[in-house]
Amino acid sequence: MENGKTVLSIIVDNQPGVLSRIAGLFSGRGYNIESLCVAETDDPLVSRITLVTKGNKLIIEQIKKQLHKLINVITVHDLTETKYVERELALIKINAKPKDRAEILRMVDVFRSKVIDVGHEHFTIEITGDEEKLKAFINILKPMGIKEIARTGTIALARELQ
Amino acid sequence: MKLTGAQILMKALKEEGVETIFGYPGGAVIEIYDALSQTDIEHVLVRHEQGAVHAADGYARAKGQVGVCLVTSGPGATNTVTGIASAYMDSIPIVIITGQVPTSLIGNDAFQEVDIVGITRPCTKHNYLVKNIDDLAKTVKEAFYIASSGRPGPVLIDIPKDITTSKTIYKAPEKINLKSYNPTYNPNLKQLAKVVSLIKEAKKPVIFAGGGIILSKASEELRELAYYANIPVTTSLMGLGAFPGTHPLWLGMLGMHGTFRANMSIAECDLLLAIGVRFDDRVTGRTDAFASKAKIVHVDIDPTSIHKNINVHVPVVGDCKATLCQLNKMIKQQIPDKNFPDSKTWIDTIQEWKKTTPLAYDQKDIIKPQYVIEKLYEVTKGQAIITTEVGQNQMWAAQYYHYDSPNHFITSGGLGCMGFGLPAAIGAQKARPDKLVVDIAGDGSIQMNIQELATAVQHCLPVKIVILNNGYLGMVRQWQQLFYERRYSCTRMEFAPDFVKLAEAFGAVGFRTSKPEEVVSILQQGIAINKPVIMDFIVEKEENVYPMVPAGKALTEMLLV
Numbered sequence: 127m128e129n130g131k132t133v134l135s136i137i138v139d140n141q142p143g144v145l146s147r148i149a150g151l152f153s154g155r156g157y158n159i160e161s162l163c164v165a166e167t168d169d170p171l172v173s174r175i176t177l178v179t180k181g182n183k184l185i186i187e188q189i190k191k192q193l194h195k196l197i198n199v200i201t202v203h204d205l206t207e208t209k210y211v212e213r214e215l216a217l218i219k220i221n222a223k224p225k226d227r228a229e230i231l232r233m234v235d236v237f238r239s240k241v242i243d244v245g246h247e248h249f250t251i252e253i254t255g256d257e258e259k260l261k262a263f264i265n266i267l268k269p270m271g272i273k274e275i276a277r278t279g280t281i282a283l284a285r286e287l288q
Numbered sequence: 289m290k291l292t293g294a295q296i297l298m299k300a301l302k303e304e305g306v307e308t309i310f311g312y313p314g315g316a317v318i319e320i321y322d323a324l325s326q327t328d329i330e331h332v333l334v335r336h337e338q339g340a341v342h343a344a345d346g347y348a349r350a351k352g353q354v355g356v357c358l359v360t361s362g363p364g365a366t367n368t369v370t371g372i373a374s375a376y377m378d379s380i381p382i383v384i385i386t387g388q389v390p391t392s393l394i395g396n397d398a399f400q401e402v403d404i405v406g407i408t409r410p411c412t413k414h415n416y417l418v419k420n421i422d423d424l425a426k427t428v429k430e431a432f433y434i435a436s437s438g439r440p441g442p443v444l445i446d447i448p449k450d451i452t453t454s455k456t457i458y459k460a461p462e463k464i465n466l467k468s469y470n471p472t473y474n475p476n477l478k479q480l481a482k483v484v485s486l487i488k489e490a491k492k493p494v495i496f497a498g499g500g501i502i503l504s505k506a507s508e509e510l511r512e513l514a515y516y517a518n519i520p521v522t523t524s525l526m527g528l529g530a531f532p533g534t535h536p537l538w539l540g541m542l543g544m545h546g547t548f549r550a551n552m553s554i555a556e557c558d559l560l561l562a563i564g565v566r567f568d569d570r571v572t573g574r575t576d577a578f579a580s581k582a583k584i585v586h587v588d589i590d591p592t593s594i595h596k597n598i599n600v601h602v603p604v605v606g607d608c609k610a611t612l613c614q615l616n617k618m619i620k621q622q623i624p625d626k627n628f629p630d631s632k633t634w635i636d637t638i639q640e641w642k643k644t645t646p647l648a649y650d651q652k653d654i655i656k657p658q659y660v661i662e663k664l665y666e667v668t669k670g671q672a673i674i675t676t677e678v679g680q681n682q683m684w685a686a687q688y689y690h691y692d693s694p695n696h697f698i699t700s701g702g703l704g705c706m707g708f709g710l711p712a713a714i715g716a717q718k719a720r721p722d723k724l725v726v727d728i729a730g731d732g733s734i735q736m737n738i739q740e741l742a743t744a745v746q747h748c749l750p751v752k753i754v755i756l757n758n759g760y761l762g763m764v765r766q767w768q769q770l771f772y773e774r775r776y777s778c779t780r781m782e783f784a785p786d787f788v789k790l791a792e793a794f795g796a797v798g799f800r801t802s803k804p805e806e807v808v809s810i811l812q813q814g815i816a817i818n819k820p821v822i823m824d825f826i827v828e829k830e831e832n833v834y835p836m837v838p839a840g841k842a843l844t845e846m847l848l849v
């Protein structure tokens with residue numbers, strides 16, 4: 127898999143400076159971060175970082191080993207090596223002229239997303255899904271005029287073996 | 289009983305067996321210095337904080353233990369960065385304690401505040417800002433453990449001033465338990481079995497050993513392997529001394545300024561046992577041509593070293609000593625009676641390379657720098673601890689002094705940091721008062737931390753400085769000569785101090801000569817004096833270090849004269 131997308135699930139000590147160690151490792155060694163999500167887990171002492179990166183096999187191997195070498199990194203899982211589920215959440219503020227409203231609502235319905243704020247001139251839509259789904263949705267909405275988008279980046283978990 | 293943070297720090301350092309600290313005081317650490325004065329820990333007062341770190345580095349290498357330095361916040365802390373980076377590149381275990389402004393002021397651009405934890409994140413193995421006095425004792429214990437275990441390295445502890453003055457009860461954990469840090473010491477036996485069968489079949493094996501052997505104290509085991517299986521040995525700059533430099537199986541150092549026979553052996557070998565090395569670009573030359581006919585085995589405790597620069601056939605993650613012990617045992621069981629493939633032709637080929645293309649120079653009326661090193665080797669009977677500055681002096685020290693034991697050659701290998709040698713010599717001398725310690729220097733490098741001569745004099749550390757004075761930043765000049773048509777842009781040191789008078793001004797002793805026939809007697813006189821001594825040898829100005837593999841070329845593409 128040349129330069130494929132890799133999703134890493136990294137468990138770290140929940141301490142100040144840890145994120146900067148990880149970000150510094152990527153910038154210092156010329157690796158690329160496509161997206162990054164960090165939050166506490168059920169154990170308040172540790173956080174989960176979901177990081178999406180790209181690179182050939184050797185680079186990904188180095189990234190994983192280098193991450194592991196950081197003292198505050200507890201585990202590194204390459205989810206792309208197993209089966210996993212991923213989600214991303216996006217908030218999309220879109221121009222909602224009266225003539226477009228019905229079409230937008232239909233799309234919202236088709237994509238099983240939600241309108242969470244309505245104004246005279248706009249809707250704000252909440253959508254979750256994998257990267258593909260979000261991309262498709264955004265493409266469809268584009269012609270109506272997107273005002274702003276906020277995206278969380280990917281979060282992911284490995285599937286449990288049945 | 290409650291102790292202040294400063295007292296807790298001292299108690300924690302004592303628990304780690306610290307006997308000596310290299311440092312420089314200031315406002316943020318004044319409480320720590322006060323507590324220090326109440327202990328029997330010795331303090332070496334350097335003249336610049338960079339010197340403190342290099343000295344702790346030299347101490348750590350000469351003693352095989354963690355070196356410690358202590359500096360104040362702000363400029364004291366930033367002055368340590370070069371030293372830390374050098375120790376990091378060479379995997380040297382040191383603990384750096386920096387003062388910090390009080391916690392209430394952190395982030396306010398307070399007087400003498402810098403974010404040293406942020407600055408040193410990429411050049412420490414790990415670092416800490418202690419925000420709670422109850423964490424202090426534990427942090428010190430962790431820092432020493434991290435610095436000295438696995439692949440060693442520098443660890444920095446930043447301690448705010450209010451932490452040093454507030455009080456609590458001393459409480460340190462019995463054992464360090466870091467769930468996120470667990471170096472692999474013992475090798476995978478299946479991998480080792482593969483190594484044994486490769487050794488069994490190899491007709492032209494070579495061992496390439498590095499600093500990892502010295503760090504893990506595995507020289508004995510390395511020698512055992514080489515002698516038993518009759519395998520020639522080369523080392524990186526960091527590995528010098530891991531294998532005796534006088535043994536018939538010794539190939540000399542490899543790489544950019546490696547010996548002809550070492551570089552040829554790498555190109556021709558069918559099995560390369562790389563142990564405790566990281567395949568630096570100064571060693572490999574063009575990587576696709578490196579050991580291209582060989583199966584490569586790579587033993588290293590740091591998994592990130594493996595497959596980083598060179599693709600290897602059999603990776604073994606493990607401590608060099610543990611791995612070699614196990615490997616030797618397996619080899620002796622499985623290949624009895626020295627029943628190895630006949631390596632005579634291979635050894636003969638190597639001997640032939642040595643004969644036709646040895647390290648050589650021509651001593652006439654002007655002193656050759658190589659001659660000085662060769663005579664230093666003879667006069668000291670090869671027993672001195674040698675530190676170096678950086679440049680040609682460093683390479684000649686590697687080529688012409690022969691190291692029979694580990695921890696006797698101390699150099700800034702990875703960072704290549706000029707100004708390293710003198711403070712490192714001071715640290716080494718502190719660690720080994722019984723030893724003769726000599727800094728081999730260039731006239732450029734020695735000026736970078738010459739102020740440390742005062743440290744040596746104050747603390748009665750009789751280090752010797754041998755300056756190979758060529759009036760140039762020689763190594764850069766060499767590149768300009770070879771690759772920039774002799775355009776010596778800014779490498780001529782048009783002015784240098786009178787090093788003899790300079791030595792005297794510092795309360796040391798100075799000698800100078802430009803006559804080849806005086807070299808030996810000056811070395812003898814200088815070494816006999818129980819004080820710091822500078823010996824300034826005016827040498828051939830445009831002598832070059834050969835062989836030389838131009839950057840980016842294959843190891844076999846050596847310039848020989």
Ligand SMILES: Cc1ncc(C[n+]2csc(CCOP(=O)(O)OP(=O)(O)O)c2C)c(N)n1
Nearest residue numbers: 679680681704706730731732733761762763
């Ligand atoms: C701190 C630092 N600055 C610059 C360099 C680049 N550099 C490498 S070798 C060298 C020349 C050193 O000259 P000198 O100390 O006189 O030694 P020589 O090569 O002449 O033996 C220089 C400038 C360096 N290695 N370190």
